Amino acid sequence: xxxxxxxxxxxxxxxxxxxxxxxxxxxxxxxxxxxxxxxxxxxxxxxxxxxxxxxxxxxxxxxxxxxxxxxxxxxxxxxxxxxxxxxxxxxxxxxxxxxxxxxxxxxxxxxxxxxxxxxxxxxxxxxxxxxxxxxxxxxxxxxxxxxxxxxxxxxxxxxxxxxxxxxxxxxxxxxxxxxxxxxxxxxxxxxxxxxxxxxxxxxxxxxxxxxxxxxxxxxxxxxxxxxxxxxxxxxxxxxx
Amino acid sequence: xxxxxxxxxxxxxxxxxxxxxxxxxxxxxxxxxxxxxxxxxxxxxxxxxxxxxxxxxxxxxxxxxxxxxxxxxxxxxxxxxxxxxxxxxxxxxxxxxxxxxxxxxxxxxxxxxxxxxxxxxxxxxxxxxxxxxxxxxxxxxxxxxxxxxxxxxxxxxxxxxxxxxxxxxxxxxxxxxxxxxxxxxxxxxxxxxxxxxxxxxxxxxxxxxxxxxxxxxxxxxxxxxxxxxxxxxxxxxxxxxxxxxxxxxxxxxxxxxxxxxxxxxxxxxxxxxxxxxxxxxxxxxxxxxxxxxxxxxxxxxxxxxxxxxxxxxxxxxxxxxxxxxxxxxxxxxxxxxxxxxxxxxxxxxxxxxxxx
Numbered sequence: 001x002x003x004x005x006x007x008x009x010x011x012x013x014x015x016x017x018x019x020x021x022x023x024x025x026x027x028x029x030x031x032x033x034x035x036x037x038x039x040x041x042x043x044x045x046x047x048x049x050x051x052x053x054x055x056x057x058x059x060x061x062x063x064x065x066x067x068x069x070x071x072x073x074x075x076x077x078x079x080x081x082x083x084x085x086x087x088x089x090x091x092x093x094x095x096x097x098x099x100x101x102x103x104x105x106x107x108x109x110x111x112x113x114x115x116x117x118x119x120x121x122x123x124x125x126x127x128x129x130x131x132x133x134x135x136x137x138x139x140x141x142x143x144x145x146x147x148x149x150x151x152x153x154x155x156x157x158x159x160x161x162x163x164x165x166x167x168x169x170x171x172x173x174x175x176x177x178x179x180x181x182x183x184x185x186x187x188x189x190x191x192x193x194x195x196x197x198x199x200x201x202x203x204x205x206x207x208x209x210x211x212x213x214x215x216x217x218x219x220x221x222x223x224x225x226x227x228x229x230x231x232x233x234x235x236x237x238x239x240x
Numbered sequence: 241x242x243x244x245x246x247x248x249x250x251x252x253x254x255x256x257x258x259x260x261x262x263x264x265x266x267x268x269x270x271x272x273x274x275x276x277x278x279x280x281x282x283x284x285x286x287x288x289x290x291x292x293x294x295x296x297x298x299x300x301x302x303x304x305x306x307x308x309x310x311x312x313x314x315x316x317x318x319x320x321x322x323x324x325x326x327x328x329x330x331x332x333x334x335x336x337x338x339x340x341x342x343x344x345x346x347x348x349x350x351x352x353x354x355x356x357x358x359x360x361x362x363x364x365x366x367x368x369x370x371x372x373x374x375x376x377x378x379x380x381x382x383x384x385x386x387x388x389x390x391x392x393x394x395x396x397x398x399x400x401x402x403x404x405x406x407x408x409x410x411x412x413x414x415x416x417x418x419x420x421x422x423x424x425x426x427x428x429x430x431x432x433x434x435x436x437x438x439x440x441x442x443x444x445x446x447x448x449x450x451x452x453x454x455x456x457x458x459x460x461x462x463x464x465x466x467x468x469x470x471x472x473x474x475x476x477x478x479x480x481x482x483x484x485x486x487x488x489x490x491x492x493x494x495x496x497x498x499x500x501x502x503x504x505x506x507x508x509x510x511x512x513x514x515x516x517x518x519x520x521x522x523x524x525x526x527x528x529x530x531x532x533x534x535x536x537x538x539x540x541x542x543x544x545x546x547x548x549x550x551x552x553x554x555x556x557x558x559x560x561x562x563x564x565x566x567x568x569x570x571x572x573x574x575x576x577x578x579x580x581x582x583x584x585x586x587x588x589x590x591x592x593x594x595x596x
Contacts, residue, residue, distance in 0.1 A: 053452055054452070074451065075448070075451045075452040076457075080454050084453075091446065091449040091452075093441065093442050093446055093449070093450075095441070095445055100441070103435070104438060105453060106435075107439065107453055107454040107455050112435050152453075
């Protein structure tokens with residue numbers, strides 16, 4: 001068990017209708033690691049996360065959580081195994097209150113019983129979220145919503161988290177807060193797959209960086225290696 | 241975390257002491273109505289309205305809170321009514337047990353109806369459930385076995401209060417149905433704040449994301465249909481007991497339109513919406529009782545006005561204005577427009593210090 005990675009993606013294929021978006025994609029993430037997948041828009045980053053979490057049925061390959069193949073299982077089953085997907089644009093329930101949104105993270109695995117303790121922890125960690133607990137989610141700013149999305153992922157412990165472009169559309173100061181929160185998740189022991197369009201914010205937390213192009217990983221390495229590789233920096237990532 | 245709120249307070253987090261007091265007073269006033277009203281026609285209208293309210297509470301649960309476009313609720317109501325009525329006619333079962341049996345029939349029918357809707361959404365759910373209601377009505381109308389009495393309906397059913405005089409039976413029915421309304425409202429309020437209610441509203445607002453959070457659409461939809469069906473069945477059983485008969489006229493487009501109008505005008509998906517909508521439309525209907533042609537037209541206009549101008553219904557309108565007033569009182573500078581936030585907004589939680 002100990003040497004099999006927490007999350008293994010092997011030969012994954014997935015797409016929409018007749019068009020294949022993800023092809024032969026391999027990715028291993030060890031327990032407690034943060035794997036960052038970077039790549040340009042429209043090359044399959046979101047599709048990859050959706051295929052892992054079961055929101056999209058892969059057409060081939062394997063997705064293993066702690067050695068168990070979960071391809072073809074429903075999103076609710078996969079979620080029950082400890083995987084949390086924080087989708088792009090938060091995936092909050094706009095007409096429900098912030099607290100109810102957080103409680104949506106407490107389904108499965110007996111987490112409902114410990115919900116009050118977990119809520120209190122999240123409110124301690126994100127006072128901004130605590131201040132808005134009884135407001136509807138749609139009345140929050142983008143940064144606040146993202147914190148709620150991350151907070152909701154924290155309602156269950158020992159997680160594999162998929163985080164989709166946490167910096168998208170946020171002001172720099174809000175991005176810093178969000179990345180601080182992700183750093184907290186990492187030190188709390190979460191295994192994280194995070195996708196971003198570029199290198200800008202991930203230096204502090206990335207254990208490995210993977211470059212995704214036209215649906216497959218074309219380069220992998222540490223942040224230190226990839227961020228100085230001139231070809232990769234120029235071709236895919238723009239400036240660092 | 242040291243002081244744990246009591247189980248009761250946790251079940252109704254929206255209820256302050258003041259709100260409990262107001263609710264208590266309103267219930268007492270409602271319970272005293274039969275003491276004051278001596279007109280038996282008025283009593284009949286009141287009991288009929290309360291029975292309709294039980295049905296509307298059940299329908300609001302599945303339509304407004306669970307967000308499933310179920311237009312088969314009147315068939316479930318009728319099935320509960322026929323089930324209880326047939327038991328009262330042909331067996332010596334206690335009528336109170338027959339009442340419960342009506343609820344069970346409703347729950348079973350609703351669960352059976354829930355399965356085919358699982359893969360559908362929106363208008364397709366409406367079409368399927370409406371077709372179900374039409375089929376049930378057709379089957380009852382064309383029943384050759386004599387069990388349902390076809391278009392004539394069930395003959396004289398002994399009700400809950402068998403040999404009592406009309407006046408005393410009317411009052412007993414009034415208090416019985418009022419008790420069911422109070423219990424049902426408390427149950428729906430508690431459920432909508434529980435894990436079940438949060439799951440249902442999550443599935444309503446974003447089914448895929450709710451499933452990705454581990455909320456099973458199958459399990460929760462079945463529970464929602466079963467609970468709502470049970471209550472609708474009880475409503476049907478109350479109807480057959482009170483009227484001592486039931487016929488296929490309780491189903492169909494006209495009664496359904498009136499019920500939907502009541503829900504929409506009151507405020508769908510809210511706890512008090514069905515009560516307000518049912519009461520209001522019952523008053524309008526009673527006032528128009530001598531102009532049968534005008535009744536549906538005026539209700540239609542009512543519905544149109546509410547849908548266009550007050551999409552949240554009366555409950556939505558009231559909470560918006562209460563918010564406006566309380567924010568206006570709390571804030572000197574009318575800088576931002578807080579009207580968008582129709583939940584309990586802390587005005588001092590200013591936006592400058594929050595994450596952009």
